[in-house]
Amino acid sequence: MSKSSRRLLGLLIFGALAAVWFYIAYRLWQTSVPDDLKQPSVDMSTLVSSSELNRAKHFSLVLDLFGLAGIFLPLLVLGLYAKWGHRFMRESAAGPIGTGMLLAMLGIAILWIAMLPSGLGALWWLRRYGIEKTGYADLVIGTWSVLGFEFLGICLTILIVMGFARLLGNNWWLAGAPVFVGIAILVTFVQPYGFGHPLVGHATLVQAEKRLAQKEGVKAVPLREIDVSATTTAPNAVAMGLGPSRRIGLFDTILDGRFSEPELESVVAHELAHHKHNDLWKGIGWYALFAFPIAFVIAQLTKRRGGMMVPLAVPLFLFAYVAIPTVLLPIDNAFSRRLEAEADWTALQATNDPQAAKALFVNFVQTTNQDPNPPFWDPILFGTHPTDQQRIAMVEAWQARNGG
Amino acid sequence: MDDLRRSRLTVFFRFLLCFPHLIWIYLWGALVGIVFILNWLVALVIGRPAKPFQRFNAAFLRYTTTVIAYLFLIANPFPGFAGEPGSYPIELEVPTTPEKQNRLKTFFRLLLIYPALLVAGALLYVTYFVTFLAWWAAMITGRMPRGFRDLGANAIRYIQQCYAYFLLVTGSYPCASPYVGMELGTLVVEAPTAAAEAPAVAEAPVEPEAPEAPSET
Secondary structure, eight states: OOHHHHHHHHHHHHHHHHHHHHHHHHHHHOOSSOTTOOOOOOOGGGTSOHHHHHHHHHHHHHHHHHHHHHHHHHHHHHHHHHHHGGGGGGGBOSOHHHHHHHHHHHHHHHHHHHHHHHHHHHHHHHHHTTSBOOOHHHHHHHHHHHHHHHHHHHHHHHHHHHHHHHHHGGGHHHHHHHHHHHHHHHHHHHGGGGSOEEOOSOHHHHHHHHHHHHHHTSOOOOEEEEOOTTTBOOOOEEEEOSGGGOEEEEETTTSSSSSOHHHHHHHHHHHHHHHHTTHHHHHHHHHHHHHHHHHHHHHHHHGGGTOTTSGGGHHHHHHHHHHHHHHTHHHHHHHHHHHHHHHHHHHHHHHOOHHHHHHHHHHHHHHHOOOSSOOTHHHHHHOSSOOHHHHHHHHHHHHHHHTO | OOOSBOOHHHHHTHHHHTHHHHHHHHHHHHHHHHHHHHHHHHHHHHSSOOHHHHHHHHHHHHHHHHHHHHHTTSSOSBOOSSOOTTSSSSOEEOOSSOOOOOHHHHHTHHHHHHHHHHHHHHHHHHHHHHHHHHHHHHHHHSBOOHHHHHHHHHHHHHHHHHHHHHTTSOSSOOOOOTTGGGGGTOOTTTOGGGGGGSOEEOSOTTSTTSOOOOOOO
């Protein structure tokens, strides 16, 4: 086969793969929220007092600054580590993979040190507004302990990547990406078993969940209570698990009496909707969609350091491993917001109670201090959910359609 | 060679950096447990351990020696995962070929090891305390005090002798004295400048007239 024919064949294969990629992305992007839904503008001052709104704005703005540090500081630190980190190779008597693990762990350790001041600053701010109860020493010790598990995670990553690289050279990404997707599936599956305990003392809510599940056309899943009130006051709920491990986790901070029964039913309907629409599988699909190109790009980038066969490339790998997902953060957040908006919509269909939904989102503003209408860049960088104002607007749009 | 220099960064995170090794020790150790039972039965029948089991256990002992040395700041470089000989400043010399062992002693090995384990336990607590002090010293000066290093190396030597005896790698009972073992190459106390080059040995000096030569590491 001539060189030009090979190039043509390569282009055709690349084109076909790109077409498949875009088709899957398009399918995952679609939701059941009507495309022609017109969301009215909402005047939050009619729902929340101006002092609460000002407080939320002030709180969110400063918290966002710490959030920005959390995004850009790792890029700076790991960027420097990518340049200088190879010097730590002299601290190792291990083979290439062991040395790679050491370099990766040290990169994460340096990042932990660099992030500690902004972490403490964010904690100070959250404590000031009564959102967090964790002590400063607890934060340091807690994150230090978590660091051990992060070390294990990054070592496993390096073992997979360098192991395949030593077998397949720079084509390691072809085998590595499916393994990472497999790990994501496994983690999502087992996660519910490590969180919470059966929900007791909320018989009405359990009954309501069965009724809502029937309405949504999904099998009822066990409700679990997750104890976080010792460290935070922020209310939350999560849909967890896959297949038989599916659960709905309700933080004890949402069950502490600040939210009415109809509001809690809206929450449960929202989490059930995530299970109905297989959102956890969609999340894994989205991750898989990006895992291959990201791994490919990292393989190409690390070639200049000899490829992932040698530990010299690990600091650069670490930088790319953090930097590329950071660049993709706006797309990931947009995808997440679409799934959340769909869950809100499905929950409204199931509960048929827009007043409860609206009261819930107003209550969120009051209990979390989150700005209901933040600056445009905030949702791009941090918004995994629609803003509370957008969520209320959707409720009103639903009311307009359904005459609620 | 250990020049007593210690990287403050790796000293600060030393315990966490050992996490992957501790997981590996746990997994490998589970297999060693199974191998021990099989090896014990083999040793009772044929009067010596099986060769593959001997090599397997010897590699495990060499490996754990490097990890303990790293964890307790006795050595500076991050150890490898294979327990290969000649790969680390603090090294354990263990016989890779099985030697004849008394069947009666083999049968009662689990009981015989108890007194030595008591001494090993006491040494371990001493090592914890010394490591705590050494951690601060290394963080402040960037160096490991020689006395602490040598004390730790001798403690490891004895602890690993216990495990070697327990796992039937050797038939010689552990010996706690750092001086008696000198002929076998344990020079960490007597010759501190060459300490790093002189490996700690697992073999107890029960028969000093027939010592093993110290290996150059």
